[in-house]
Amino acid sequence: MQVPTHVEYERASSVDEALEMLSRAGGEARPLAGGHSLIPMMKLRLAQPELLVDISGLTELSYINVADAELRVGALTRHAQLLDSAVAGERLPIVHDAERVIADPIVRNWGTIGGSLCQADPSEDLSAVLAALRATAVIRGAGGVRTVPAREFHAGPYETVVEPGELLVELRIPLTANTGSAYEKVERRVGDWSVAAAGAVLTLAGELIEDAGIGLTAVGAPHFCAPEAEEFLRGRRAGEEAFTTAGQIAAEHSNPVADQRGPEDYKRHLAAELTTRALRKAFERA
């Protein structure tokens, strides 16, 4: 039995109300979405908020739609909803690749996309996916709405640029023509977090790579991405040679640490191999 310390609880019925509750409590309040990350943190006393603002009933933040050549995903969308979304599956296979291997059905049924990103775990799969896709995060606070590129969303492990009193409300993912994408993950056992994972997004112009996005999970890549490998690929002929070299570049710029999921050298090896495989698959799908 792990028992959190005393905590106040309020349930918000609108985003405005939630923002108001959060700012009233100052830095000591936390939004509660699915609770799959926050509640364990509280049980272990690693998070000790004074107030929980329950936002799980804010259906206005639960949606998936297309507008202005973007897929827009409300922050309270559950993993399972994203996995069920036909438009996400068709246009952004990388998202479905990843969602299929995030946790287990129970977590996916209740855990939210917003909670997942705001938890900012270095092993979080969606962070790499959104970095590869060059998505944009929409953040709302008392002062209004601001947007932040996914690649600037994380301030460090378990830290984001969302300020106390703000909420992540939406993610915007560009839908680009002639583009394929894929996500490849190695886990120790089904349902586990990544030992390492890589996502790739390739936009082609004929045989040439017009643009590339590479996301890396759990290997200490700054901002979950591999800009050097992307740079290498841009303008190059798509193919095995380019993909293999890009994988090596991505691995060189990653900085994994040894832990229970594997030794450093093996994780770096995976970064290379998985990047190559994800590129290969993205190319097939483009």
Place this chain on the structure above:
Amino acid sequence: MTAPTITSIRAGRIGDSPQRPDGRQKVTGEFAYSSDLWLDGMLWGATLRSPHPRARITGLDITGAVAMPGVFAVLTHEDVPGRETYGLERPDQPVLAIDQIRYQGEPVALVAADHPETARRAAGRIRVSYREEPPLADARAALAPGAPSVHPGGNLVRHVRVRRGDPDARAAVVVTGEYEVGMQDQAFLGPESGLAVPAADGGVDLFVATQWLHVDRDQVAASLGLDPDLVRITLGGVGGAFGAREDLSMQIHACLLALHTGKPVKMSYSREESFFGHVHRHPASMRYEHGCSAGGRLVYVKADIVLDGGAYMSSSPAVAANAATLGIGPYEVPNVVMDSYAVYTNNPPCGAMRGFGAVQACFGYESQMDKMAAALSMDPVEFRVRNAMREGSVMPTGQVVDSAAPVAELLRLVRDRPPPPARDTGDLRSLPGGVSNTTHGEAVVRGVGYGVSIKNVGFSEGFDDYSTARVRLELTGGEPSAQVHTAAAEVGQGLVTVLEQIVRSELGVERVAVLPADTTIGSAGSSSASRQTYVTGGAVRAACAEVRSQLLARAGDPAAGSPGNRPPGLAGAAGLGDLVALLGKPAEATVTWRHRPTAPLDPGTGQGQAHVQYAFAAHRAVVDVDTELGLVKVVEIATAQDVGKAMNPQAVEGQIHGGIAQGLGLAVMEEIQVAGGVVRNPSFTDYLIPTILDMPPVRLDMLELADPHAPYGLRGVGEPPAISSTPAIVAAIRDATGIPLTRIPVRPEHLTATQPDEGPDPPSAMIMGRNAPHRVPFDPRS
């Protein structure tokens, strides 16, 4: 509060597969495990454990804990009224640490409080000053002259020597190898738990999940300073055992707290504490040399096997004997020089686990058999068959194998199974990495490997191995019904079902109740060593024969005097009417039953009739390996096993599947990682047990070659499946990759030519009570 009487009116005799009486309850979550025990007004016990593997205790201050509201008792070793140590073979393990610490997690103090959280926090307020000392963490180094001693008298727990034939024999082809086995955990799902209730007569009643009630009782009584009759143990619902419940965990602790407070005390370990609360499988370091004629006949085997027993003895001496006597495998070898050592270190204590010494050795000798086959350019199955033991073969101990030993036949059966279908790249579950999406067939190579094993059944080396059973036949509601009472632990293996089947077959009645196992009847021995159906089954059969004989005497039948005879009158439907008439008063018999005796090993040569029965199994593993990512998928296991008599075919199959899963775990997943005496992965997040997605289909050939010495001709089935499945899988991975794997479990980094490393510093955690303490470094994933 007492364990439920498991009554069954399901039909099913020997050879049938009736539904288990506890099956539905377990599947629906209604079964009461020992962790569900509850009494109003009970207290909760918590254990303070050492974070260090080796240290001196220089100070212990309990005042902070005692002062906490809700705390009823805080105990240290000074509060142990009787013997301050316990142990299965020798009492070398302190009930609570006495001035020094020999392994990480050693219990130091106990708390009883009115709430588990209070107990846990109070334990955290006990101030212990430790003077840390460098741990002795390497088993071979522990044997070196000048190594610091973990216990007075040195670090050698036992050296078993086996010598047969010419120690200087030479051979045309020689292969050598060094092999290592990591520390496997039994990983049962129901952590250690129980409830101790103080009794008016000064004694205590203990309800607990265990494997062997009577040795628990004797050890508890000795430490409490009580007459054994004042300690009454009843089996609680057991959530798996696999050997880990043969030693004590919270038994003495809960009883101490109950007697000190005068209140019932419940203790229930968290998953993390469970990793520190029971013994594990001995890690092994083995050196083998095999000599063979050019024609492929084994000439000699020389081996030394070092088993890391950790800080306390537990059953290490018997494990060492198994490794030594079974350590060349089920092969005929005229010349053997075998030395097996169990040693003390400051690693976690190791003891019984399914396969018990045979597992470690099997990885060594089967790896060698493949290596030799390759050196001879022979087919690995053909080479094994050529050297296979058979009935009448002589063990390295000089013991003649005097019942079926169909080693060659088992090997041929698995070899001749049709191969599994080719990879289906459309089904990710069937590929290395499983559903994690990483392999779509790239770099995947298939491999095939074989393993065959030998295991002793029952307790060996002259141990007085017996069981006690009471069978009572009476009329209930005008119908004959039987009650069976033994102290044999149902640990999930299905013993209760089999005992019912035996009674139905022997007495011809359908209604059978198996009473809760407790110490009001004589010992049944341990639910281990694949022995319980054999020994307690034997006792129940003998008690039934007595009952039958009593009834026949009542009927004036002249066959009454010879209980061995089986007159059809009682078993057949025709006799049932008579039976009702004869049961004017109940018929009851209590029988103590022994299997034929064994003998100790000669200490110089290891010669002796040490084992009562041998069991054999063969495995063929087919694997797919993603050679770039180092991921393994076991595609299929084909197995063949001689079970003598399938008392309950479905239960046999269950044992075989489960054993294979455990063998697969040891091959590629399961290891307690210990660095410098400190456990790095005490959780099911980081200690990886196979899931249903890791487990391949099993193709099974079951032989029933009766053993004339055993009841019903049966042969113990529980352990062999867990023994040779492991080397078969490793052989298959070698076949796929060409990498000479010498250590299990095989890890992805071994298959990708990347550097293994030591990983981060382990947590310095104080483990206590039911819960992971919050001072353990945070991993939100656990």
